[in-house]
Structure formats: structure tokens, C-alpha cells
Amino acid sequence: MTTRSLVVVSAGLSQPSSTRLLADRLTTSTVERLDGFGVETTIEVIELRDLGHDIVNNLVTGFPSPKLSAAIESLTAADGLIAVTPIFTTSYSGLFKSFIDVLDPSALTDLPVLIGATGGTERHSLALDYSMRPLFTYLHAVVVPTSVYAASSDWGTGADGGTGALPDRMSRAAGELAALVRDSDRSSRVIDPFALPAGFSPVGGYGAQ
Amino acid sequence: MQFGIFTVGDVTTDPTNNSTPSEYERIKAILTIAQKAEEVGLDVFALGEHHNPPFVPSSPTTMLGYLAAKTENIILSTATTLITTNDPVKIAEDYAMLQHVADGRVDLMMGRGNTGPVYPWFGKDIREGIPLAIENYALLHRLWREEFVNWQGKFRTPLQGFQSTPRPLDGVAPFVWHGSIRSPEIAEQAAYYGDGFFAKNIFWPKEHYMKLINYYRQRFEHYGHGTADQAIVGLGGQAFMAKNSQDAVKQFRPYFDNAPVYGHGPTLEDFTEQTPLTVGSPQQVIDRYASMRESFGDYQRQLFLMDHAGLPLKTVLEQLDILGEEVVPVLRKEFAKNRPAHVPDGPTHAALVAKARAAEAEQSIGFGGTSINVPLDSAAVN
Numbered sequence: 001m002t003t004r005s006l007v008v009v010s011a012g013l014s015q016p017s018s019t020r021l022l023a024d025r026l027t028t029s030t031v032e033r034l035d036g037f038g039v040e041t042t043i044e045v046i047e048l049r050d051l052g053h054d055i056v057n058n059l060v061t062g063f064p065s066p067k068l069s070a071a072i073e074s075l076t077a078a079d080g081l082i083a084v085t086p087i088f089t090t091s092y093s094g095l096f097k098s099f100i101d102v103l104d105p106s107a108l109t110d111l112p113v114l115i116g117a118t119g120g121t122e123r124h125s126l127a128l129d130y131s132m133r134p135l136f137t138y139l140h141a142v143v144v145p146t147s148v149y150a151a152s153s154d155w156g157t158g159a160d161g162g163t164g165a166l167p168d169r170m171s172r173a174a175g176e177l178a179a180l181v182r183d184s185d186r187s188s189r190v191i192d193p194f195a196l197p198a199g200f201s202p203v204g205g206y207g208a209q
Numbered sequence: 210m211q212f213g214i215f216t217v218g219d220v221t222t223d224p225t226n227n228s229t230p231s232e233y234e235r236i237k238a239i240l241t242i243a244q245k246a247e248e249v250g251l252d253v254f255a256l257g258e259h260h261n262p263p264f265v266p267s268s269p270t271t272m273l274g275y276l277a278a279k280t281e282n283i284i285l286s287t288a289t290t291l292i293t294t295n296d297p298v299k300i301a302e303d304y305a306m307l308q309h310v311a312d313g314r315v316d317l318m319m320g321r322g323n324t325g326p327v328y329p330w331f332g333k334d335i336r337e338g339i340p341l342a343i344e345n346y347a348l349l350h351r352l353w354r355e356e357f358v359n360w361q362g363k364f365r366t367p368l369q370g371f372q373s374t375p376r377p378l379d380g381v382a383p384f385v386w387h388g389s390i391r392s393p394e395i396a397e398q399a400a401y402y403g404d405g406f407f408a409k410n411i412f413w414p415k416e417h418y419m420k421l422i423n424y425y426r427q428r429f430e431h432y433g434h435g436t437a438d439q440a441i442v443g444l445g446g447q448a449f450m451a452k453n454s455q456d457a458v459k460q461f462r463p464y465f466d467n468a469p470v471y472g473h474g475p476t477l478e479d480f481t482e483q484t485p486l487t488v489g490s491p492q493q494v495i496d497r498y499a500s501m502r503e504s505f506g507d508y509q510r511q512l513f514l515m516d517h518a519g520l521p522l523k524t525v526l527e528q529l530d531i532l533g534e535e536v537v538p539v540l541r542k543e544f545a546k547n548r549p550a551h552v553p554d555g556p557t558h559a560a561l562v563a564k565a566r567a568a569e570a571e572q573s574i575g576f577g578g579t580s581i582n583v584p585l586d587s588a589a590v591n
Contacts, residue, residue: 056474057474057475057479060471060473060474060475061412061413061470061471061474061475061480062412062413063412063413063414063417063483065475065479065483066483193393193420194393194396194424195393196393196394196397197394200343200394200397201343202343202347202394202397202398202400202401202402203343203347203401204340204343204344204345204346204347204348204362204363
């Protein structure tokens with residue numbers, strides 16, 4: 001059976017958190033779709049709350065603690081990412097962005113990503129499209145078209161609430177992500193950390209000598 | 210195996226009494242510390258180069274020239290010399306001059322510098338940091354080895370018939386280390402020329418540096434300078450000591466908590482566990498650093514950072530007493546144990562001259578005894 005690695009990043013701060021709840025629902029839905037493709041999925045959940053101090057220390061010192069380093073390595077070698085953040089003051093949370101800031105800029109290249117967010121009211125749902133989506137696009141990740149925003153009131157809607165209802169959006173987004181995760185080879189790639197740039201010469205390029 | 214200290218030359222407020230040394234006081238303190246290093250039997254003093262406050266050493270050869278007159282035996286080095294923003298022609302002249310003044314007790318360590326604005330202040334661009342370092346060093350390497358140089362590159366004006374003066378002492382260029390924390394290009398260049406490679410090994414976990422040094426060792430062998438375990442490796446380190454380890458922790462904690470680079474970040478306990486910083490008894494420092502060869506292989510030079518974060522001069526001098534009297538003599542014995550005979554010692558001018566003369570003799574035999582003044586290439590020097 002084919003195996004793919006799915007990493008889930010949840011930036012919720014309360015415990016229990018609705019952000020984690022949304023992340024878990026999206027994960028279950030994605031894993032079911034992959035099951036349907038005959039793909040076995042390994043799941044690693046990264047709770048940023050547990051890494052808060054490590055993330056700030058990395059910002060200050062420039063290197064990750066062993067715990068944070070393990071999380072970054074899993075994410076870098078994942079076949080898919082479900083990233084869910086609360087929306088604070090019009091955008092992703094500061095903790096979420098700080099975590100993204102300690103990643104190597106090339107760490108998420110080609111990574112299929114499903115973005116999700118939670119908030120108190122529906123009015124902030126576009127934050128997914130004007131802040132989360134450009135963030136991952138900049139990092140050359142592949143963001144699926146459907147993003148999932150859950151306001152408090154969404155937790156009271158059923159599957160019959162039309163195409164805009166939370167369960168339907170989750171299902172559609174999971175289907176889009178699962179198809180990309182199935183086809184990903186990221187987890188089996190071997191990356192040479194010492195690869196020299198093309199044309200590199202130890203005596204200087206650029207027509208010297 | 211050589212032991213010494215290196216300093217970045219920061220002017221930092223002492224957090225325990227809120228006093229800040231003047232530039233004059235700090236510069237004089239650095240000069241005192243360097244002379245103390247010789248007095249306590251260390252082999253190397255290495256001085257940083259910076260062009261922005263709160264650092265004072267913008268003109269390393271001025272300070273090292275003074276020290277050349279004040280000392281007898283210690284090797285005067287840098288940590289690091291900015292190979293990106295300095296003109297390689299001026300580096301060739303300054304350090305060949307220092308080599309003569311110091312009777313050969315000079316080597317230097319190349320580094321890029323990671324402060325963005327310093328590059329444009331010197332007419333350069335940090336985004337070209339690596340190409341600058343590679344091209345500038347390649348030119349510097351030639352200037353010390355070829356009498357007349359014709360050269361054209363991307364980053365400085367071309368040279369026609371240029372002779373760098375003075376010529377290196379005894380016709381042998383100062384030994385060069387390349388310092389890098391993450392760039393395979395720099396390790397590759399160090400290996401290509403058979404130069405030394407220095408991992409500062411402070412502020413970050415040693416595992417990070419181990420990978421880069423392994424890469425350098427493999428490439429050193431690839432380029433035919435010897436086996437991987439003959440590559441010339443230097444490591445940094447950081448320690449603060451007291452007879453009882455609790456006293457060391459208590460005394461150092463305010464400096465740690467407020468230090469540039471890592472202050473207001475991780476706890477002292479986390480940082481000492483995750484990086485080579487060792488705060489404790491002399492025996493703890495001995496144990497920690499004696500084990501470095503298990504991670505990095507037998508190496509040639511160990512430098513300690515002892516004088517940053519606002520530590521007062523008196524404390525630094527006490528630390529050097531402990532380092533020179535209690536720690537380094539034991540480390541010398543530890544490092545000598547089971548060290549294979551084919552692993553080279555730390556580089557000295559005398560050894561480089563002997564090696565160059567031996568290579569010349571071999572070549573002149575090869576050419577029927579007619580050849581003199583054979584130009585030295587890096588393979589012959591190392």
C-alpha cells in the first residue's frame with residue numbers, strides 16, 4: 001500500500017480549541033479520501049501552542065530547539081499540509097506567522113496545502129484569501145482552491161445547509177487536497193543540503209582569471 | 210593542537226552595574242586580554258572585524274600590529290576578516306605587512322559578515338555575498354603566490370602587472386581559515402585550496418557544524434590535499450568557569466540573560482544543553498571540550514569566546530587564568546591521547562616554510578636540480 005505523510009498545523013491557543021476541532025475534521029475527511037484511493041496516511045499534528053516558547057527562542061537565537069527542529073523536519077518532508085489558524089485582528093495569528101517565519105523559505109516548495117481558519121464571525125472569512133493564501137503562494141506551496149473558514153455559528157449548520165455549509169466545504173476541500181497528496185513525491189525526495197549552485201567554481205566564476 | 214581565544218570586540222553594558230566601557234577602555238581591554246592570553250600559555254589570539262557599533266575592531270591590523278610588538282609567541286589571527294567588503298588587494302598588503310612585523314606569527318580567518326547595511330557602506334551588495342567571497346579570495350590567493358598578477362573579475366577593477374607588496378614573509382603566504390556557518394560554497398573553496406575550515410561552534414547546536422565539517426573533510430580529500438582526517442579544522446567554543454559550578458552559573462546568568470545574540474531568549478540551562486556554551490567548573494569545561502573530537506574528528510585549533518556580553522576586564526582576566534592554568538593543560542593531554550601520527554598539528558609559519566622548502570627541493574630534483582624559486586601552489590603549502 002502506498003503511504004503518504006500528512007502534517008497538520010494548528011495555531012489555536014485555547015484548550016480545547018475550535019481551531020484544532022476544524023483541523024481534526026479536515027484531517028479525518030482527507031484521510032478518508034486517501035483511503036478511498038488506497039493510500040495509507042501517516043498523520044503528524046503540530047500544535048503551535050506547545051511550541052510557542054521554542055518558536056520565539058528560534059526567532060531570537062536563529063536555531064530551533066530539538067522539539068521545534070523535529071516539527072520543522074516533518075513539515076519539510078510532508079506530502080500534504082492542513083494549516084489552520086484563528087483569525088486575529090484581520091489576519092492569521094502572530095504565533096502562526098512566527099512559525100512560518102522560522103522555516104527555510106524553500107521548505108514548503110511544491111507542498112499541497114489546505115488552509116483553514118476560525119473566527120468569531122463570518123465577516124473575517126476573506127482573511128483566508130487575502131492573507132493565508134498569498135503567504136503560501138509566496139512560499140511556492142500549492143494551495144487548493146477551497147479554503148475553509150468556520151465561524152462560531154458554522155458549528156450549528158448541517159450538511160443540508162447548501163453548498164456553503166461547513167460540512168460540504170470541508171468535504172470539497174479534503175477531496176482537492178487528497179488528490180494532490182496522493183500524487184506527491186515530497187516525502188520520498190532526497191535533498192542534498194550541500195548541493196552547489198550550477199556553474200559554481202571555487203576560483204570564482206564571472207570571467208575571473 | 211592549538212588553543213586560544215577569539216573576540217568579537219563588542220561594547221556591551223555590564224548588566225550587573227549598568228556601566229558601559231568607553232571605546233577607548235574596550236580597545237585597551239582587548240589588547241590587555243590578548244597579552245594575558247600569551248601570559249597564560251595560549252597559542253592563538255583572534256580578533257573580529259566589524260564596521261558597526263557596538264563593535265570596536267574596525268581596523269584589526271592596527272591592533273594586531275601593536276600586539277606583535279608586545280608579545281613573543283602567540284599567533285595573531287582574525288575572527289573574521291571580511292573577504293566580501295574589503296578589497297582583496299588591501300587584505301593581501303595589510304596581512305603580508307603584519308606577517309613581517311610579527312615575524313610570521315600571523316594567520317587569518319575569512320568570513321562574509323552578515324550585517325546587511327555594511328555591504329552598501331562599502332559599495333557592495335549582501336545578495337552577492339558568496340560570489341564576492343569566492344572571487345575575492347581567489348584573487349587574494351594569487352596575490353600572495355604570484356609575483357605579478359593580471360586579473361579580471363566581476364567585483365573590482367582589473368589588475369595588470371600588479372605586484373602586491375610586501376611579498377609574504379619567506380615567500381610563504383599566511384595560513385588561511387575559512388569560517389562559515391551554513392554555506393557549502395565556502396567549505397568547497399576551503400577544500401579546493403587545501404586551506405583550513407573554522408566552525409565558530411557557538412550560539413548553535415554542534416550537530417549543525419558537524420555536517421558542514423564532514424563535507425569539508427570529504428572535499429579536502431577529493432581535491433588531493435590528503436585524507437579527510439588530515440583536513441585542517443578549527444572550532445570555536447564558549448565557557449564561563451568557577452571552582453564550584455553553581456557559582457559559575459550564578460555569576461554568569463545576568464550576562465547570559467542580557468547578552469547580545471541570545472539574551473532574552475532561551476534559558477541558560479537550555480542553551481548550555483543545546484550549544485557548546487559550558488558554564489560550570491573547570492572540569493566540566495574539560496569534559497565537554499575533550500569530547501569534541503568524538504563529534505568532529507581530531508582537529509587543529511580550539512578557540513574560546515571569553516570576553517563578550519559586558520563581562521568586566523577583571524573577570525575576563527580571571528577566566529583566562531583558569532583557562533590557561535587548569536583547563537588547557539589537561540585538554541592538551543586529552544587531545545594528544547591516541548591522536549594518529551598522520552593528523553597534522555595546528556598550522557605555524559615555521560611549519561609552512563619547512564613544507565614549502567621540502568616541496569621546492571623535491572621539485573628541483575625532479576627538474577634536474579636547475580629550478581629555483583618554484584612558485585608555490587596550495588597543494589605544496591599544505
